[in-house]
Amino acid sequence: MKRMKWLTFLLIGLAILLAGCGGNAASGEGxxxxxxxxxxxxxxxxxxxxxxxxxxxxxxxxxxxxxxxxxxxxxxxxxxxxxxxxxxxxxxxxxxxxxxxxxxxxxxxxxxxxxxxxxxxxxxANTGALFFNTAMIEQKGLEVPKSIKDLADPSYKGLVSIPNIMDSSTGWTLIQAIISEYGEDEGKKIMAGVIENAGPHLESSGSGSIKKVQAGEVAVGFGLRHQAVEVKKSGAPIDFIDPVEGNFSITxxxxxxxxxxxxxxxxxxxxxxxxxxxxxxxxxxYPVPLYEGETVDEDNKASNNKTFSEPLTVELLEKHQSFFNSAK
Amino acid sequence: MLNVRPEMKVIYTSILIVFLLFLLLPMGTLLLRSFETAEGYSLTNYYNVLSNSELLTAFVNSIKISGLTAIITTILAFMIAYALNCTNIYRPLKSVIKMGILIPMLLPTITYGFAIMYSFGNQGLITQLLGKPLFDIYGFNGLLMGYVIYTLPAAFLLINNSFMYIDKKFIIVSKLMMDGSMRSFLNTIIRPMLGALGGAFVLSFILSFTDYGIPASIGGTYSVVATQLYQVMLGSIPNFNHGAVIAVLMLVPALFGVVLLNYLERFNFHYDKFSQIEMVENKIRDIILGFISIIVLMGMLSIFLVMFIAPFLTSFPYDLTVTMQHFINVFTSNDLTAVYKNSLIVAFFTTVVGIILAYSSAILNTRTGLKGRVAFDVVSMITNTLPGMVLGLSYLLLFNGSSLKGTFTIIIVCNIVHYFTTPYLMAKNSLSKMNPSWETTGGLLGDSWFKTVYRVIIPNSASTVIEMFSYYFINSMVTISGIIFLVSAQTSLVSSKIKELQHFAKFNEIFVLSLLIFFTNLIVKLICDYLQKKQSVKNF
CATH class of the missing domain: 3.40.190.10 (Periplasmic binding protein-like II)
Incomplete structure (x- = not known):
């Protein structure tokens, strides 16, 4: 009899192992x-x-x-x-x-x-825009950029920060703007210039570039528009521009x-x-109106909203990622 | 040897079934999946993985940094063990060093990275004290530091343990024979320790090669195999077959390690007896070694210091007012307390079931005449070489479609198998030293086998069972490599939650959760140590 007791004990142990804990998960928060x-x-x-x-x-x-x-x-x-x-x-x-x-x-x-x-x-929705550090622009004697294309200008070398499309969807809004304005061929040259100027300031996070611009590590950047608006409001020497290529959004x-x-x-x-x-x-x-009756500050209204001609899919993202990589 | 009884066979078979289901089958699946392609089975996956320059770089990086870690760790661990065993350093200081060096074991490796960040980063505690950052912590330097901290306690335990089995009288003999100190050191310490040193090297190498927590927190752009494996499995374009290939390749260094260990086995000495002797007086030696040990210990602990400071401040390092808000936030958040509860549940069941499994295996192996009882030794050798990430991955591949997916059970089983070796060897070691005729005597007196085990064997190995408890519990509280592929939203554990919090850079919550793990483990360890001491007093 005693022998049986021990055997049962061990088997119960195994039973806990196989079923009990599974039941736990189901009964607890299932x-x-x-x-x-x-x-x-x-x-x-x-x-x-x-x-x-x-x-x-x-x-x-x-x-x-x-x-x-x-x-x-x-x-x-x-x-x-x-x-x-x-x-x-x-x-x-x-x-x-x-x-x-x-x-x-x-x-x-x-x-x-x-x-x-x-x-x-x-x-x-997240909208992309250009922003710059006014103090830095003055200090380095730079022109205020009006377009993404301007960022490819050699005078901005080492002073540009952009998000990386491989990790950040904000980075994608940048690529969309370039491709829809200039097409793939001319776009690739511009892209190469921008990447060259960005050097180590290719950010994996969409909020990386505004931080770099705010800290004065670089002079101009591309990133989330509403973040630039907010930083400007806080009194930092930051201003933003809606690029001539357009403000593209990701929802x-x-x-x-x-x-x-x-x-x-x-x-x-x-x-x-x-x-x-x-x-x-x-x-x-995320001050972008998406539904009827929603309003935002005048500052938070992008002046040049555009959408990409093709529907945004993962396949398109991969295509644009390889466009980006080939420009490196 | 005792006659084989039917109940032994029942237990034997059930345990073997467990290992068949949760060790051999998953491994087989892993191997199979690594060859599987759309066009049937071939070497294409291997070809693809090995021709991917990014993965190849990660492999080379991993080997480089793990090798360097292993060298540094082995040297440091040896020096500290030497200081503890062959010097006349003040005894209480020795115990402090011995205890302190083990502290990192109580924390998940993913915490190390954040502690390093908050110590040596641009705004870190140590950086602030020194005035400027010492070096770039993201990538190689941070990884190396993390790996050394992670592997040092394990390497130290191994080396320190074999120091106890060296007959130190030979040091005196060597002195009497007029050996120079170098020759004496080489012949009486290094030579008999070669096996252990090699073991520490291999152990440190494999641990750092397969750890996921440290590179996940501080790896930066320095890619290593563990993070690549995670990305291939759970990245934007998951490829399970390539993941299987990487996992198989991850086993290669472990296999080399086993071969190397077997080779080193021949260097192991077997002294007839170990005599305790007074160490030769040598003040300079003591001061230098004592100093080195303290520096290593302080360096290690200073990195963790920030963990005990930052969560009590409003916003380290900008706003240094003391607050309990972060703790209140964690304890009032359903989400985080649930995660802590989950971790406790997993650790508890892992420990209880794990002990039953390992203890039963050890009894059958050492105290019965069962045919095929060697199977447990084979199992323990396999689990010893198997990295947690590989085991977790193979469970994911095998059980993904089954009802086990996303349950606590699969996590618990993974932990039990992952950490099986050490508790099994502990039990085996203690059981084989007991008088082999106890069961026979018990039988003659009319007790059943179970009764003898219950009344004689278990009480006589209580101290070992407590040690097994402490080992299983602490390891299942801190592991992340083993469970990272198996947790789900509803079975999230503290160590995996930390990874999620990292996404939002919520470092205070990370530290609070780490402290929770730390103090839970500390309490368990102290209680276990106390009970063990009480046991050994009772027995002698």
């Missing part, structure tokens, strides 16, 4: 809607606040991931992904949908300013993975909350 997001800290905070305000506190769990990491997961796992809801760069959502048909139509009225596919709706959107279970319905409700409630906060951090 009912929560899992949200994957590539958003910045401010974006995540705004989304959390709106969800908590709508009474969803404790009913969701947000996991933040880098854009490429989340993109990789979407492409590799399709609808088997752990997340029920994602907020992600729209072009990645387009490609993931094309490949896996993994998203559910949102099915509610959004009143967006532009048309978007039925399976996603934007939560925020990040919310989409719901079609898992065909009850969590999908809850995720849909949350998606609506994000678009209606979270936008009020998000627009203060």
């Amino acid at each position: 009912g929560q809607v899992v949200i994957y997001s590539n958003g910045d800290e401010e974006a995540i905070k705004a989304m959390e606040q709106s969800l908590n305000g709508a009474g969803y506190e404790g009913k969701y769990i947000i996991q933040s991931l880098g854009t490429s990491e989340l993109g990789g997961k979407l492409m590799a796992e399709g609808s088997k992904i752990e997340a029920d809801l994602v907020t992600m760069s729209s072009y990645f959502l387009e490609s993931a949908q094309q490949q896996h048909s993994m998203f559910r139509d949102l099915g509610f009225q959004t009143h967006s300013l532009e048309e978007y596919p039925a399976f996603y709706s934007p939560v925020l 990040e959107s919310v989409a719901v993975i079609d898992k065909k279970n009850e969590k999908t319905d809850l995720a849909l409700e949350m998606a609506e909350v994000l678009i209606t409630d979270a936008r009020k906060d998000l627009i203060t951090y």
